[in-house]
Amino acid sequence: MTDAHQVRIAQARGEADAAKARLMGTVEEAKARLAPKTLAGHAVQAAKDKSIVVADDTVTAVKEKPAMVAGIAGATALLIARKPLFRGLARWWRGNEDTYETNGRRTRAYAEEDR
Numbered sequence: 001m002t003d004a005h006q007v008r009i010a011q012a013r014g015e016a017d018a019a020k021a022r023l024m025g026t027v028e029e030a031k032a033r034l035a036p037k038t039l040a041g042h043a044v045q046a047a048k049d050k051s052i053v054v055a056d057d058t059v060t061a062v063k064e065k066p067a068m069v070a071g072i073a074g075a076t077a078l079l080i081a082r083k084p085l086f087r088g089l090a091r092w093w094r095g096n097e098d099t100y101e102t103n104g105r106r107t108r109a110y111a112e113e114d115r
Helices: 003-033 036-064 066-080 082-094
Strands: 099-102 105-108
Antiparallel strands (some): 099 105
């Protein structure tokens, strides 16, 4: 073998070693980016950023249209409390909250000793 041939082989090995080092660096970077802890951290940060934007938009909407927001809040409260409200209205409509109707007769809801 000639000296020129050995020089080319040494250059090729040097280039191969440099390429291997770049590849290993890229693999380590990919591992770091794809680590579950890193991905979770990015997801949490994205959720925080989005919640800040939504909160800001909500405040702006409330300032611009307070009547609409009050209506939506009232409707939501009525939806959540619909069962107790309906029971109260039914008792009010019947006239006496201590009685209820059975077989066409009004009867006391509670026995005297239960009070």
